[in-house]
Amino acid sequence: MMMKTTAPDITECSPLVTIGIPVYNVEPYIEKCLLSVLNQTYQNLEILVVDDLGTDNSMQIVAALQKSHPRGDLIRIVAHDMNKGIGEARNTAIRECKGKYLYFIDSDDFIESNAIQLLVEQAEKYNTDVAIASHRRVALDTGEELPTYQYAKYQLFQGKDAFANYVCQDLRWHVAIVVWNILFSAVFLRKNDLQFYGRKEEDALFLSDYYSEVNTAVIIPDITYNYVSRPNSIMGYMARKQIPIREIRERFQTDSIMTSHCARLKDRSFYDVHCARVMKHKFRAVCVALRHRHRFTEKIFNEEIRQELKHPASISEIIRFKRYRGFHFFFYLLSKLPSSLFVCFSYILGRTMKWI
Template structure:
């Protein structure tokens, strides 16, 4: 190992991914960057994921945390508590990353002296090598590559914000200093966590490189559209909306930062409005946040959409 290179903590939450975990971990272990702390958090898997993970423990950079099933947020938080690296990277256990990703990201973080770096990803369907034709993880039309975005220049622009945490490398100091963690017990926790990282970061850079490979598989959290899952998503968005409102009401944020929060609230509320749960349940749920309005003429949209469901 090159001892003067900064350590990177890679956090991998694991739950019943026996078909994919080996590909995921190999893509991390085989990086052309050696200074890694690979933290695997087994969130109570009931398949052979745990046994497969243990075969990687011969590598001294790999450590395994085992816990009862508490959900993705809890697993990521356990990883954050164990992290000691200068930088943090999240990789979901059914996905994989390109072998040059860490080195190139670290080099740019060090060169630009930034808190946060964002990169692209490719989505693909499980069992198929052909990527999905979409630009959900391609931000080249929104951001200028290599430009150092400083403070309010990116905080006020929601186009610079993408919620998936696996599309960022972040300086761990930002997370520790501001006591940032994932909200437990909800889905789509990235929607809340990432904006808090943005609010507490002073500089960001974008690299137009597709380092992350995002797998879409049947019955995963992201593709499950059962009535129960739709209701869980709706309930989670209610929580996220209320938490964003609490952030907005804090006096510590600038005008530009609050613009970012308000824009994210509009996005979350739109998600609530377009939910496919029963209309009666949607109305009842929206009433719970009916009184949470933003006193700002530029964002009366929220009040308008609330009136739609009266």
């Protein structure tokens, strides 16, 4: 008589993955986001919802799904004692994560049903620090697919600086400036004390901090994440007649931290390009300030804008740079101009580059 066999329980042989979801005033979107996570083909999940104390019914929706969905017991809620912003919510997820891996998703986005399965397969195969997949942008109102960020091919990076040298091969962005849709090793995050700073441009700073520490990474072309583009999101400047002055100052503060963190890379082969990428990022912030300064709720001073472009390297370091030396000299000297002249030249340059 033939004995009946059963498939092994995937939870017994697959690593636990924590999915970190910061929640703050996303009532219209959180159900779709959570359902996309609850309906994953990958089974061994912890869904860590970080309540950042919004004022709408987002958390009531989370609680209802926790009770009604067949897999609702996977949801664990951690509440802040005050609103701290998305960066601190992600730091809470890093601290509270019980999984071998941590995957961030923003609470107004949603993922494909096989997203975690695809990433875990690659992470386990190569013991990665990070496994990165592609994403698409989706219009909120119409569901129309907008220009998609899809990696052209499968890539594996192994060895010290292999991934960093890929990121720093030139000034283009070879990886998306996001922290979602990446499967992070929890040990990697904690070993390198990686955390989020500030409330604006925290993703760019986190990328600037983590890529240099990666020893093994995989990039896959599969689209696993849907980024919902909505005009009234915290990223939108153009949709508003008035912009709180704190937003640009918070961005400047985050960029100041990015500048100070450059010093730890002085002895690395890609330091020259890393600094150039930081300066490019910071000049974009200067252009944002100049383009929208008439809409800020308070006056922003020329000297504030000039300080944003402080160069992370000394002039002696720039002289020794092998790549982008002229680029560095130009921005170093530009940052030394009197603030009124700095603003004038920066505005002309920004207009020429069509960044203003």
